[in-house]
Amino acid sequence: xxxxxxxxxxxxxxxxxxxxxxxxxxxxxxxxxxxxxxxxxxxxxxxxxxxxxxxxxxxxxxxxxxxxxxxxxxxxxxxxxxxxxxxxxxxxxxxxxxxxxxxxxxxxxxxxxxxxxxxxxxxxxxxxxxxxxxxxxxxxxxxxxxxxxxxxxxxxxxxxxxxxxxxxxxxxxxxxxxxxxxxxxxxxxxxxxxxxxxxxxxxxxxxxxxxxxxxxxxxxxxxxxxxxxxxxxxxxxxxxxxxxxxxxxxxxxxxxxxxxxxxxxxxxxxxxxxxxxxxxxxxxxxxxxxxxxxxxxxxxxxxxxxxxxxxxxxxxxxxxxxxxxxxxxxxxxxxxxxxxxxxxxxxxxxxxxxxxxxxxxxxxxxxxxxxxxxxxxxxxxxxxxxxxxx
Amino acid sequence: xxxxxxxxxxxxxxxxxxxxxxxxxxxxxxxxxxxxxxxxxxxxxxxxxxxxxxxxxxxxxxxxxxxxxxxxxxxxxxxxxxxxxxxxxxxxxxxxxxxxxxxxxxxxxxxxxxxxxxxxxxxxxxxxxxxxxxxxxxxxxxxxxxxxxxxxxxxxxxxxxxxxxxxxxxxxxxxxxxxxxxxxxxxxxxxxxxxxxxxxxxxxxxxxx
Numbered sequence: 001x002x003x004x005x006x007x008x009x010x011x012x013x014x015x016x017x018x019x020x021x022x023x024x025x026x027x028x029x030x031x032x033x034x035x036x037x038x039x040x041x042x043x044x045x046x047x048x049x050x051x052x053x054x055x056x057x058x059x060x061x062x063x064x065x066x067x068x069x070x071x072x073x074x075x076x077x078x079x080x081x082x083x084x085x086x087x088x089x090x091x092x093x094x095x096x097x098x099x100x101x102x103x104x105x106x107x108x109x110x111x112x113x114x115x116x117x118x119x120x121x122x123x124x125x126x127x128x129x130x131x132x133x134x135x136x137x138x139x140x141x142x143x144x145x146x147x148x149x150x151x152x153x154x155x156x157x158x159x160x161x162x163x164x165x166x167x168x169x170x171x172x173x174x175x176x177x178x179x180x181x182x183x184x185x186x187x188x189x190x191x192x193x194x195x196x197x198x199x200x201x202x203x204x205x206x207x208x209x210x211x212x213x214x215x216x217x218x219x220x221x222x223x224x225x226x227x228x229x230x231x232x233x234x235x236x237x238x239x240x241x242x243x244x245x246x247x248x249x250x251x252x253x254x255x256x257x258x259x260x261x262x263x264x265x266x267x268x269x270x271x272x273x274x275x276x277x278x279x280x281x282x283x284x285x286x287x288x289x290x291x292x293x294x295x296x297x298x299x300x301x302x303x304x305x306x307x308x309x310x311x312x313x314x315x316x317x318x319x320x321x322x323x324x325x326x327x328x329x330x331x332x333x334x335x336x337x338x339x340x341x342x343x344x345x346x347x348x349x350x351x352x353x354x355x356x357x358x359x360x361x362x363x364x365x366x367x368x369x370x371x372x373x374x375x376x377x378x379x380x381x382x383x384x385x386x387x388x389x390x
Numbered sequence: 391x392x393x394x395x396x397x398x399x400x401x402x403x404x405x406x407x408x409x410x411x412x413x414x415x416x417x418x419x420x421x422x423x424x425x426x427x428x429x430x431x432x433x434x435x436x437x438x439x440x441x442x443x444x445x446x447x448x449x450x451x452x453x454x455x456x457x458x459x460x461x462x463x464x465x466x467x468x469x470x471x472x473x474x475x476x477x478x479x480x481x482x483x484x485x486x487x488x489x490x491x492x493x494x495x496x497x498x499x500x501x502x503x504x505x506x507x508x509x510x511x512x513x514x515x516x517x518x519x520x521x522x523x524x525x526x527x528x529x530x531x532x533x534x535x536x537x538x539x540x541x542x543x544x545x546x547x548x549x550x551x552x553x554x555x556x557x558x559x560x561x562x563x564x565x566x567x568x569x570x571x572x573x574x575x576x577x578x579x580x581x582x583x584x585x586x587x588x589x590x591x592x593x594x595x596x597x598x599x
Contacts, residue, residue: 076463077461079461079502080461080462080463080502081463082500083500083502148403152406165430165433166430166431166432167432168432169432169433169434169501169514170433170434170499173499173500175502184432207406210398210399210401210402211399211402211403213395214394214395214398215395215398216392216393216394216395216396217396218395313505314457314506
């Protein structure tokens with residue numbers, strides 16, 4: 001279904017206190033899951049009200065990892081915020097770099113050379129694969145499979161991170177993209193090793209699926225759990241795999257066609273039920289589509305410069321104006337909104353983090369579920385606290 | 391059949407378990423302090439200052455222009471400019487830093503200082519074993535601790551260092567050519583001036599009133 005078809009008048013359970021009634025005579029129990037709960041992968045608290053095992057109410061408490069990212073950026077030069085964007089979603093620093101570079105390029109009308117566009121697509125898709133693989137690994141670990149799928153995912157992730165390190169100098173804090181291109185050029189040797197890694201990825205996804213997809217325990221735990229209806233997902237402006245698992249066809253790579261995504265053939269996997277199993281499945285299929293994009297992009301990367309000759313590193317002062325750049329990050333729509341007043345610092349710098357906005361719908365997915373499933377539903381949202389709290 | 395998926399998954403793990411004994415690239419454990427994985431050429435940890443020649447204090451390329459201090463996102467560089475000047479690699483008199491400190495407990499290894507430096511004076515190191523028991527003084531590196539020779543730079547980033555050297559040599563040659571041209575022009579000008587002076591008719595000697 002498309003966004004236009006969704007109903008907007010009925011907002012069940014959204015933006016008002018939940019209307020669940022306790023069963024039987026017992027008292028409600030209020031517990032705080034977190035801020036140091038192992039399932040949160042960071043510091044995040046959920047105040048859960050329970051009737052026995054059933055969740056009656058869930059209040060997410062954000063802000064334990066707040067680092068003042070936006071205000072720091074307003075006091076710093078445009079380029080100086082680039083390394084800080086690595087630290088938003090530290091699993092996907094290259095996607096974050098791209099979103100910020102895209103916003104600034106829109107602000108100043110900067111062109112990006114062909115070769116740099118290809119490099120960006122290759123790096124963003126590699127980022128998506130390693131993010132999805134490890135997020136599935138974490139999800140399965142929260143289900144109780146202590147480590148095996150996660151270690152399989154990390155084995156593959158390590159190969160991709162080695163590629164990142166040999167190119168950008170750092171495994172996770174890449175700080176690679178610049179306004180108008182990229183920082184260092186990819187060598188022929190790097191492209192050869194990237195091709196080798198990509199050639200090994202389909203076998204990994206097959207192995208991952210053989211391990212998990214038809215596993216009866218996983219199906220019993222995941223199917224029908226944490227259902228998110230498409231109407232509610234659209235109304236809560238949920239994006240990314242979480243939205244597509246609910247069956248809404250919305251991928252910014254197809255909708256916005258930023259960069260050069262219109263040149264590649266790939267499909268957008270959609271879920272049918274909007275439960276945890278569909279989210280798992282959508283992520284697996286997205287990995288396969290990313291491999292397809294990589295197989296198309298790697299052979300046809302053109303020669304040429306990687307930086308626009310008009311691009312400036314120092315003395316960067318955009319004309320007054322505003323711009324919003326958004327990309328399909330692995331977790332959803334990542335956008336940067338910038339207002340320039342003509343000075344070297346942005347007047348306003350705003351991040352639209354997919355993790356935070358996807359997390360606001362957590363309560364509606366958890367109501368009526370068992371408390372053990374809260375951990376699972378929370379894991380299926382796929383968040384990084386660095387991006388939620390900024 | 392119920393349990394088929396689980397058996398399929400167990401077959402996969404069994405395959406991996408057996409594979410870990412035969413395949414060489416699966417033996418990934420490295421006994422760290424004794425064995426090391428070589429670092430990548432592009433790897434970066436913290437910045438250092440490059441110097442040419444045998445003496446670090448005389449050969450520092452830094453001219454204390456303070457651009458890196460200004461552009462550093464977490465503001466971890468502290469520079470004090472000298473009063474006097476010393477000649478740089480092309481022989482032009484330049485300021486030099488009397489103090490150049492980097493607080494590596496604040497530095498986030500973003501290498502923006504390297505990108506903005508117009509003098510190729512600051513580069514990224516690959517040294518990562520920097521643990522110290524003094525968390526204040528031990529992590530505030532002064533210019534002597536930061537100074538590393540150009541040979542060391544060649545050793546850790548060979549490709550990049552060769553490019554930088556080629557660039558600096560070209561600059562040096564251009565400067566030398568410019569100096570030569572300037573000298574020639576000056577000589578020609580001086581010669582012309584002398585000629586003009588000699589060609590000038592002698593001033594009339596004192597008339598009488």
